[in-house]
Amino acid sequence: MAAERRAKADTLTLRRRLLSSSCRLFFPEDPVKIVRGHGQYLYDERGAEYIDCINNVAHVGHCHPLVVQAAHEQNQVLNTNSRFLHDNIVDYAQRLSETLPEQLSVFYFLNSGSEANDLALRLARRYTGHQDVVVLDHAYHGHLSSLIDISPYKFRNLDGQKEWVHVAPLPDTYRGPYREDHPNPAEAYASEVKRVVSNAQKKGRKIAAFFAESLPSVGGQIIPPAGYFSKVAEHIRGAGGLFVADEIQVGFGRVGKHFWAFQLHGEDFVPDIVTMGKSIGNGHPIACLATTQAVSNAFENTGVEYFNTFGGNPVSCAVGLAVLDTVEKEQLQAHATHVGDILMELLRQQKAKHPIIGDIRGTGLFIGVDLIKNEAMRTPATEEAEYLVSKLKENYILLSTDGPGRNVLKFKPPMCFSLDNAQHVVARLDDILTGKRGASPVTQPRLGI
Incomplete structure (x- = not known):
């Protein structure tokens, strides 16, 4: 706890001295020092409370008491590797199986x-006897070397595209080649995958797998057209x-x-x-x-x-079970639908009011x-998005951007994010866009656009 009393500037100095500069912080110009979390809220060293719209990792809420209790109780009894027979790992696998199609x-x-994802690549190559992978443009699948190679978001800035990697267009109906006015965008984007596969085969390549985030996040919070996965x-x-x-x-x-995003493409679609x-x-870490x-x-x-030394250990599986219990007991899936629908509607009202908002999707x-x-060119408003995120932080709301143009505000809060939170965040967004509460307005004239 003594470290929490260290001055923010001293912590930042230590971080810059001891950690690589490639390990970046949120809000690098003025980082937030977070010392505590609870539910959908984070607290800095001064005790200031922030609404967390970023953390999809803290799925059921920061420091959820049931999850903390499950880890604590199992830690007091046993934590060892999964080569020993133990109930937690089989109980957890059984619970997960109940959420998935029976084939999985x-x-x-x-x-x-x-x-x-690295293991998925190994499995696919072993099963098919093939080497090559098809991925979506702007995708990110992880930080291991094998996954950087299949993540255009990363490899385009590093060593480039390997000959065994084939990139298909992102199924983006707002910015992509087949947009909201296309009669069948799912078929059109799937045909692009077919074209990519055909071109690879003409070069003598053989496809092991197609990797896709069920909802591409780094690509800009993309919602692929329904049925796209089935056709792909x-x-x-x-x-x-x-x-x-x-x-x-x-x-x-x-x-x-x-329960799973791939299920948006219909009951008949089952991934491998x-x-x-x-x-x-x-x-x-599970x-x-x-x-x-x-x-x-x-x-x-x-x-x-x-063999994975820590994968599936008793504590990890106890935590996983507690997360599933919480999602069910607190009806967080229905909660996400209810709050998400209202948040989308509130944001659409802002779109009608502020021309800088081009699309609301989710x-x-x-x-x-x-x-x-x-509006005609749909040019990404990158600088404006950065400014807006900065001003929201000043209003104690943590949000971030994504997409190839870094212009898409992304909402992925803990699932306990409330209706009051949604209303508050949109109200502050409106204030900033219109220049209220002492903020410079985010308007086209402000940046000379």
Whole structure:
């Protein structure tokens, strides 16, 4: 606790001396020093309370008492690796299986979403005997070397695209080639995947997998058109590959209507592999991969065991069970639908009022606000978005941006984010956009646009 009493400036000095500058902070010009969290709120060293609109990791709320209690109680009894027989890991796998299509019946437990996606890549290559991967433009799937290679968001700024990686257009109906006025954007964007696969095959390449975030987040809080995944799966499986649904950002009821975001594409669509992380442990380092028996069998037949020292340990699984219990007991899935729908409507009212807001998109508590400089060109309003996030922070609201233009305000708050929170955040957003409460207005003339 003594470190909490250290002056913010001293903490920042120590961080800059001891940590790499590539380990970036939120609000780098004026970082917030957070010392405590509760529910959807974070508190700085002065005791100031912030509404957290960023943290999808703290899925059921910061320091949720049931999750904390579960970890504490199991820690007092046993924490060891999963080579010992223990009830928690099988109980947790059973609970997860009840949320998924019955075909996804085999589970691997890990420590992070990056580990889960790396394992998905290994499984797909083993099952198919192929090497290549199709991904969506602007995608991010993790920080391991194998995943940087399949994350255009990262590799475009590093070593470039590997010959075994093939990039399909992001199914963005606001900025992409097939927009909201297209008669069948799902079919059109899926046809782009088919084209990418065909071009790869002409070069003698063979497809192991298609990786996609079920709702692309880094790409700008994108909602793919309904049915897109089903059509893509046909093309990928026709080429001998597997469909990997990355639910690390959006699983566990965040989309409201469904427990998993891939279910937005219909009951008949079932991925071959689903990866989970972040919200799965409410901040505890746990992750999971679910797949079919056939895919798992192919991996098992290598004769090499899969072992993860901490993945699936008793404490992690106790935490995972507590998160599932909380989502169910507090009806957070229905809550996400209710609050998310109202938040979307409040934001649409702002869109009608402020020309800088080009698009409102989302489902449940996964929402993006696309800011533009020009309605006809839909030019990303990058500087304005940065300014708006900074002013919201001054109003004790933590929000961030994403998208290729860094112009999309992204809402992914803890699932306990309330209706009052939604109304308050939108009211402050309106104040800043109109120049109330002492803020400079975010208008086109302000930045000479």
